[in-house]
Amino acid sequence: MARRSEHSLEKIKAMVLNAAETIVIEEGFLSLKTRKIAMEIGYTVGSIYMVFANMADLIMHINARTLDTIAAQLEQVQDGAADQCIEALAQTYLSYASQNFNRWRMVFEYRFPQNTDIPAWYQQKLDAVFERVEASFAQLAPECTEYRRKQAAQALWGGVHGICMLSLAEKPDRSNINDVAESLTLLVRNFLRGWIASSSNRY
Amino acid sequence: MARRSEHSLEKIKAMVLNAAETIVIEEGFLSLKTRKIAMEIGYTVGSIYMVFANMADLIMHINARTLDTIAAQLEQVQDGAADQCIEALAQTYLSYASQNFNRWRMVFEYRFPQNTDIPAWYQQKLDAVFERVEASFAQLAPECTEYRRKQAAQALWGGVHGICMLSLAEKPDRSNINDVAESLTLLVRNFLRGWIASSSNRY
DNA sequence: ACCTGAACACCGTTCAAGT
DNA sequence: ACCTGAACACCGTTCAAGT
Numbered sequence: 001m002a003r004r005s006e007h008s009l010e011k012i013k014a015m016v017l018n019a020a021e022t023i024v025i026e027e028g029f030l031s032l033k034t035r036k037i038a039m040e041i042g043y044t045v046g047s048i049y050m051v052f053a054n055m056a057d058l059i060m061h062i063n064a065r066t067l068d069t070i071a072a073q074l075e076q077v078q079d080g081a082a083d084q085c086i087e088a089l090a091q092t093y094l095s096y097a098s099q100n101f102n103r104w105r106m107v108f109e110y111r112f113p114q115n116t117d118i119p120a121w122y123q124q125k126l127d128a129v130f131e132r133v134e135a136s137f138a139q140l141a142p143e144c145t146e147y148r149r150k151q152a153a154q155a156l157w158g159g160v161h162g163i164c165m166l167s168l169a170e171k172p173d174r175s176n177i178n179d180v181a182e183s184l185t186l187l188v189r190n191f192l193r194g195w196i197a198s199s200s201n202r203y
Numbered sequence: 204m205a206r207r208s209e210h211s212l213e214k215i216k217a218m219v220l221n222a223a224e225t226i227v228i229e230e231g232f233l234s235l236k237t238r239k240i241a242m243e244i245g246y247t248v249g250s251i252y253m254v255f256a257n258m259a260d261l262i263m264h265i266n267a268r269t270l271d272t273i274a275a276q277l278e279q280v281q282d283g284a285a286d287q288c289i290e291a292l293a294q295t296y297l298s299y300a301s302q303n304f305n306r307w308r309m310v311f312e313y314r315f316p317q318n319t320d321i322p323a324w325y326q327q328k329l330d331a332v333f334e335r336v337e338a339s340f341a342q343l344a345p346e347c348t349e350y351r352r353k354q355a356a357q358a359l360w361g362g363v364h365g366i367c368m369l370s371l372a373e374k375p376d377r378s379n380i381n382d383v384a385e386s387l388t389l390l391v392r393n394f395l396r397g398w399i400a401s402s403s404n405r406y
Numbered sequence: 407a408c409c410t411g412a413a414c415a416c417c418g419t420t421c422a423a424g425t
Numbered sequence: 426a427c428c429t430g431a432a433c434a435c436c437g438t439t440c441a442a443g444t
Contacts, residue, residue: 005408030314034437044410046439055437109312111233155366155386162365163358183358190397191390198393208427237418247429249420258418 013051015041021062021103029059029106056112060122063110066103067125070096074132082140083192089133090160090184097164098177108165133157141196152195159187216254218244224265224306232262232309259315263325266313269306270328273299277335285343286395292336293363293387300367301380311368336360344399355398362390 007015019040023032034055038045052058073096077088097104112118134153141149167180210218222243226235237258241248255261276299280291300307315321337356344352370383 009408033435035435045437046410047408049438050408109314111312151382151386152389154370155390156362158366158369158386159358159362159390160365161369162363163361165368166361166364167357179354183354183361186355186398187358187362187394190394190401192393192397193400194393194396195389197396212427236416238416248418249429250427252419253427 009051012041012043012047016048016051016058017061017065020058021065024062024106025100025102028102029110032059056116059106059110059112060119062103063107064122064125066100066107067129069100070104071125071128071132074129077132079139082136083189083196085136086133086140086156086192087185087188089136090188091181093160094164094177094181094184098168098180101168105165105169108161130154130157140192156188156191159191160184163187212254215244215246215250219251219254219261220264220268223261224268227265227309228303228305231305232313235262259319262309262313262315263322265306266310267325267328269303269310270332272303273307274328274331274335277332280335282342285339286392286399288339289336289343289359289395290388290391292339293391294384296363297367297380297384297387301371301383304371308368308372311364333357333360343395359391359394362394363387366390 016037019037020032023036023040032055034045034048037048048058052061070093073092074089077085077092079085080088130153133156134150137144137149137153144152163180163183167183219240222240223235226239226243235258237248237251240251251261255264273296276295277292280288280295282288283291333356336359337353340347340352340356347355366383366386370386
């Protein structure tokens with residue numbers, strides 16, 4: 001067989017990535033299989049390993065796109081009053097997560113094999129999302145030390161993420177989007193009110 | 204071969220459960236394999252299916268123990284001032300999660316196959332943990348409607364859970380337990396301060 | 407140089423056959 | 426009635442062999 005150079009390696013890489021992403025979106029990452037990808041793009045399994053080292057590598061590249069999109073959406077949140085801004089970030093995050101649930105979920109639920117070392121470029125994309133949140137905390141409390149600010153941002157964002165995950169993972173009849181959005185508002189607004197009033201953002 | 208009735212089915216079920224739990228604790232649920240369990244207890248793979256329907260069934264029973272332990276630990280938290288109580292619940296939860304990370308993680312990260320229906324007794328154990336938190340919210344704001352109370356409890360507990368997961372999933376050098384405990388305190392204390400001050404707990 | 411396809415090691419699950 | 430162990434379908438990954 002061996003179709004010689006019908007597509008460049010670059011092209012094949014893109015085809016694999018797109019096909020894999022589509023499978024994840026439509027069926028969830030548990031349904032992502034090499035044979036299914038190969039079938040979809042009209043090549044055989046072996047070809048996938050010409051352009052990706054292994055499944056973990058492929059999944060990192062799918063996640064990279066997801067993380068870039070999330071970061072881009074968060075960047076678009078208007079610079080306004082810092083507290084409004086943080087609320088908007090949380091709602092934007094929820095909005096993306098609910099509309100792109102399978103992709104979003106893979107970022108946090110797929111477990112890379114024990115030996116996998118996370119490349120710097122990937123870690124950077126993970127961090128980028130969080131840094132947007134931290135930037136708003138810097139605006140909210142400019143006097144605050146970086147340590148305290150990071151801590152507060154981590155606490156709140158861990159919370160926002162947790163609410164999204166617990167709520168969206170359940171059946172739609174047990175929780176609807178409006179309830180989740182309200183929970184988020186509740187968490188963010190009350191946390192910020194408490195944080196600003198307290199002394200933990202000063203010295 | 205066929206060792207006749209050396210152990211009762213009850214006994215074998217307990218042996219499978221214990222062996223499986225040990226593997227999860229020591230190596231994580233990704234390392235849980237039927238052949239490994241069988242080897243450990245001195246039977247063959249087929250025997251596991253005499254006492255559990257399949258992997259999902261077995262894992263539910265391991266998770267059941269984990270959830271019972273968590274619920275028991277939360278029950279032990281003293282009835283004191285409601286806000287102190289909620290803070291203690293969060294710290295207790297973190298404490299269990301960090302000391303029993305692999306078991307705790309499996310409850311939330313193992314994905315049951317598409318068709319699996321969650322039995323009522325399992326859902327009940329999942330709910331029990333949350334109900335302990337909700338009870339403290341009832342003490343904190345007795346006038347509050349059940350809907351508002353549930354919502355607040357869900358928001359805060361989603362947050363507590365999210366902080367634990369994001370923090371503990373990372374490498375120990377990137378986050379230590381003391382930092383996480385501080386984040387939790389920050390979240391709970393500020394959220395409660397904000398919630399009590401606001402009107403969302405009344406009408 | 408690119409790609410195949412068969413092989414390998416390893417899964418969960420089943421079930422006819424033994425005692 | 427209890428238990429085996431071989432088989433099945435299905436994974437990710439590799440690589441000698443073809444063009």
